[in-house]
Amino acid sequence: MAKRIVVDPVTRIEGHLRIEAVVENGRITEAYSAGTMVRGLEKILIGRDPRDAWAFTQRVCGVCTTVHALASVRTVEDALGITVPKNAELVRNIMYCTLMVQDHVIHFYHLHALDWVDVVSVLSADPVETSKIARSISKWPKTSPAYFKAVQDRIKTFVESGQLGIFANGYWGHPQYKLPPEVNLIGVAHYLEALEWQKEIVKIHAVFGGKNPHPNYLVGGVPCSFNMDEVNAINAERLNLVGRLITEAIQFVEHVYIPDLLAVAGFYKDWASIGGGVSNYLSYGDLPTRSYNDIDSFKFPRGAILNRNLNEVHEVNARDTEEIKEYIAHSWYRYTGGDGTGLHPWNGETQLNYTGPTPPYDYLNVDEKYSFLKTPRWKGHAMEVGPLARLLVAYAQGHEEVKEVVGEALARLDVGPEALFSTLGRTAARGLEARLAVHWLKGFYDELVGNIKAGETRTFTPDKWDPDTWPQTAEGVGMTEAPRGALAHWIKIKDKKIDNYQLVVPTTWNGSPKDPKGQRSAYEEALIGTPVADQNIPLEIIRTIHSFDPCLACAVHLYDPAGKHIQNIRFY
Secondary structure (H helix, E strand, C coil), X not given: CCEEEEXXXXXXXXXXXXXXXXXXXXXXXXXXXXXXXXXXXXXXXXXXXXXXXXXXXXXHCCCCHHHHHHHHHHHHHHHHXXXXXXXXXXXXXHHHHHHHHHHHHHHHHHHHHHHCCCCHHHHHCCHHHHHHHXXXXXXXXXXXXXXXXXXXXXXXXXXXXXXXXXXCCCXXXXXXXXXXXXXXXXXXXXXXXXXXXXXXXXXXXXXXXXXXXXXXXXXXXXXXXXXXXXXXXXXXXXXXXHHHHHHHHHHHHHHXXXXXXXXXXXXXXXXXXXXXXXXXXXXXXXXXXXCCCCHHHEEECCEEECCCCCCCCECCCCCCXXXXXXXXXXXXXXXXXXXXXXECHHHCCCCECCXXXXXXXXXXXXCCCCECCCEEEXXXXXXXXXXXXXXXXXXXXXXXXXXXXXXXXXXXXXXXXXXXXXXXXXXXXXXXXXXXXXXXXHXXXXXXXXXXXXXXXXXXXXXXXXXXXXXXXXXXXXEXXXXXXXXXXXXXXXXXXXXXXXEECHHHHHHCCCCCCCCCCHXXXXXXCCECCCCCCCHXXXXXXXXXXXECXXXXXXXXXXXXXXXXXXXX
């Protein structure tokens, strides 16, 4: 008998997401992903100075903050024909890699690990045996029996108090947890360590961008200067701090994150055949080693893969108005041309049109509109974006660094490349990407220091900063790869002001509702066929959804210039 189950809200994500799934004979046969937040940032930007757009768009998210600013300054630079200095490109790469590494570590330990690690199980772990296992998989110094006993006692205190604190509301004891108590104890110990570590690495953002979250950016370069003898500039002391933080990050990724990832994955190899989802992958690419305009120099290459065919990578052109279009057949918006119309972002519209049920309600009307996310398509195809897509595009293009880390991981897990197309593969890809990014971070830092020593300190291009030099109309696109996937901003400038601005974020690609053809997007498709052991405790749904690391664009209350509400949506 079919049963429709609802997970709302999906927790341990950024934003608000509702999943409805139909379960028959213990497996999911249909799924619906609904973003239940309003976003209208594009309307707020109209009429503003394009050079200020980054400060607004960066606030669309409190997690992947720096990449929205990066996409925004790039879209203005693209529209106006601005090329930034080499040092500015390096600083941007350093900021980018810092976010990538921090975000992936946070996702694994604090958002996703508890889908695999049974916290309460650590009470029965043997600290001596835990120490032996930890020493066998890593050179990390915190591996003594006394250390793990202290962590165990800490969890015991939580349990005996009846308040698990940060570990409350888990599905502890679920039959699908497979780790031995000792491995669970290692996972919980490193969960706590990662909380401390992650707040240190983001000091790199404070050095180059003044603060974190939401570090400062600048159209035409970066808002920082280098002078080894000036206390108010980035001097030798600050550069040495960055170098130390990078070294510590390498150690944490290599000796904590990667060993834990492989240890956990070894007990869940069955998930290498679950959660594959759509068979198409999209990457905009990033991390230029020469110039952002030279896509062949990107560490993460640009391209698309269709039908899991790793023998062919298709070119991607975000400026082609026929390639990327957004649809609203099942989204709470309206288009001037009608609901069946697909619009390229340069011609995009943000017109709210909530037609959903009145709260409280049991289910969404999924035959009609059921989400605040639009539905983007690349040449009509539903695409998955994110770490897996980036690694697959790079792997298919023969990038040696990517092939090396992927091949090593597959060999250690004793699985084939087909295992990548899964929930487990998606989770593993994020860790492997962090391993790549943390070493690239060191490389970009070393190159920057070398430039400074050679006397090259320029970080800004003043050309075209004056609006009087701008054309009457211009349009641009700024592309990057957020931790969660392909991110791009499109802008139209008219009379020195923003005439239209559209963002298509990673979770819009992955978490959107069906398109007019009925094609599912990545979340929905990945859930099809997923086994559900207990329909009242759908841990399996959470595992696959968390493998994408959902980050729905933050809600925005819309006002007119006089402060009047334009539209108010309430969800209970």
